[in-house]
Amino acid sequence: MKKTTLLSATALLVLLPSLGLAQEADTTPTNAEIGFIFTTFMFLVAGFLVFFMAAGFAMLEAGLVRGKNVTMQLTKNMGLFSLATIVYYLIGYNLMYPGDGWSIQGVLGAFSLTSLEPVGLEGAEPDLTYASVGSDFFFQLMFCAATASIVSGALAERIKLWPFLAFTAILVGLIYPIQASWKWGGGFLDGMGFQDFAGSTVVHSVGGWAALAGALILGPRIGKYKNGRTIPMPGSNLTLATLGTFILWLGWFGFNGGSQLYMDSAANVADISRIFSNTNAAAAGGALTAMILTQLLYKKPDLTMILNGALAGLVSITAEPLTPSLGQATLIGAVGGVIVVFAVPFLDKLKIDDVVGAIPVHLFAGIWGTIAVTFTNDAANLGVQLYSIMVVGVFTFVVSGAIWFILKATVGIRVSEEAEISGLDTTELGMEAYPEFSKG
Numbered sequence: 001m002k003k004t005t006l007l008s009a010t011a012l013l014v015l016l017p018s019l020g021l022a023q024e025a026d027t028t029p030t031n032a033e034i035g036f037i038f039t040t041f042m043f044l045v046a047g048f049l050v051f052f053m054a055a056g057f058a059m060l061e062a063g064l065v066r067g068k069n070v071t072m073q074l075t076k077n078m079g080l081f082s083l084a085t086i087v088y089y090l091i092g093y094n095l096m097y098p099g100d101g102w103s104i105q106g107v108l109g110a111f112s113l114t115s116l117e118p119v120g121l122e123g124a125e126p127d128l129t130y131a132s133v134g135s136d137f138f139f140q141l142m143f144c145a146a147t148a149s150i151v152s153g154a155l156a157e158r159i160k161l162w163p164f165l166a167f168t169a170i171l172v173g174l175i176y177p178i179q180a181s182w183k184w185g186g187g188f189l190d191g192m193g194f195q196d197f198a199g200s201t202v203v204h205s206v207g208g209w210a211a212l213a214g215a216l217i218l219g220p221r222i223g224k225y226k227n228g229r230t231i232p233m234p235g236s237n238l239t240l241a242t243l244g245t246f247i248l249w250l251g252w253f254g255f256n257g258g259s260q261l262y263m264d265s266a267a268n269v270a271d272i273s274r275i276f277s278n279t280n281a282a283a284a285g286g287a288l289t290a291m292i293l294t295q296l297l298y299k300k301p302d303l304t305m306i307l308n309g310a311l312a313g314l315v316s317i318t319a320e321p322l323t324p325s326l327g328q329a330t331l332i333g334a335v336g337g338v339i340v341v342f343a344v345p346f347l348d349k350l351k352i353d354d355v356v357g358a359i360p361v362h363l364f365a366g367i368w369g370t371i372a373v374t375f376t377n378d379a380a381n382l383g384v385q386l387y388s389i390m391v392v393g394v395f396t397f398v399v400s401g402a403i404w405f406i407l408k409a410t411v412g413i414r415v416s417e418e419a420e421i422s423g424l425d426t427t428e429l430g431m432e433a434y435p436e437f438s439k440g
Contacts, residue, residue, distance in 0.1 A: 032128035035264025042263035043135035049254025050142035054081050056247030057149035061156060063241025064356045068423025069157045070236055070433035076152050076161060080168045084145040087173040089114045092144060093137055096177035097185045106188040109181045139258055143203050144172050150207025153356035155214050158221050158420050161428060163413045170403050171210055179206060179392050194388040195380040198259035200319030200369035201392050208363025209396040217404040218413060220353030222420055230348040238303055245307040249283050252314045256321040275321045279314065282333025286313020289337030305341055308357045312336035315362055316369035323376040332372045336365040
């Protein structure tokens with residue numbers, strides 16, 4: 001009996017490792033699951049970086065507006081991001097990515113709430129060739145919010161808070177996702193072969209067109225243009241503006257890198273690293289070009305132009321950050337820097353008041369970047385690129401203009417002359433960003 005018991009115990013000890021191995025084999029992820037895990041992880045990390053761009057926009061705008069309007073800009077940025085989060089869940093995400101559920105095939109997606117996978121994937125059968133819905137929704141939401149941030153800076157110092165947020169709700173809930181579905185949702189522009197890797201047109205020019213429409217209807221700040229001259233209105237804090245630019249530069253690695261959409265193979269990882277390098281080179285090209293040009297034109301470098309030069313370089317490379325060489329990426333970004341230096345005074349000549357230079361950076365450089373795709377990507381066709389720029393531009397500008405006009409005619413979009421002169425911080429919010437300093 002004892003001998004039998006001893007043999008049974010020995011056999012159990014021998015079998016235990018093999019049982020453990022069998023159990024381990026049962027729980028070892030498949031190749032598809034590993035790809036799913038890594039791509040999901042990439043979306044989350046890239047999403048964190050793009051989320052940090054919200055802080056970049058807030059700091060850039062806070063630094064470039066006058067001290068009496070800083071709190072309002074910070075309030076607008078908190079409001080627009082929070083609003084984008086809710087509205088994109090309620091309407092935007094499924095409207096942008098309808099799958100097979102188009103309301104009008106290739107043109108208008110389906111209106112429905114966003115649903116995530118169940119906890120622990122209980123009873124779910126996820127698409128293991130891609131990533132979790134939650135990670136994709138989170139990543140795409142950050143792009144949507146960035147579009148609204150572009151509008152905020154251009155219309156600063158004279159727009160009312162609540163009408164601005166009302167426009168933001170329409171922009172992030174309808175305008176942005178509808179046109180984005182035409183490319184990224186598999187709509188008609190995508191079917192034509194339109195190339196826009198991370199959104200020089202889909203994100204940046206859309207924000208620029210919406211800002212341009214708003215600036216035209218809103219009008220310039222009081223005292224900005226007098227007797228044919230442009231009166232400088234320096235920002236309150238160039239330290240904050242510079243910090244905001246570097247934060248945006250950092251966030252752009254997630255913006256462009258995450259747009260590779262997959263991190264399930266060595267090839268995709270190598271491409272992501274290439275995108276990072278090209279993104280950085282374009283920003284450097286834009287900043288350095290703006291620095292040299294302002295030295296030549298104005299005898300002194302202009303920091304605000306240098307900051308916007310870097311951002312214009314980033315916008316320029318966003319449509320195609322993968323295929324260029326480092327040298328080509330630098331040149332593409334450099335052209336963005338040139339665009340900013342000449343576009344800012346050009347808008348002033350037209351008396352279009354853009355407080356932070358958002359229209360030159362995001363609209364003009366966005367158009368350039370979309371065209372520049374044809375220089376390095378053989379899949380891009382110049383005619384298709386130009387047609388897509390026009391379609392997105394006309395749609396966004398016309399619809400945005402209509403919304404701004406309706407808001408102006410109903411609730412009004414501009415603060416009173418007294419409020420604008422005194423500053424929006426005290427008149428609209430009753431608090432100041434720098435209460436220990438004099439206004440100005």
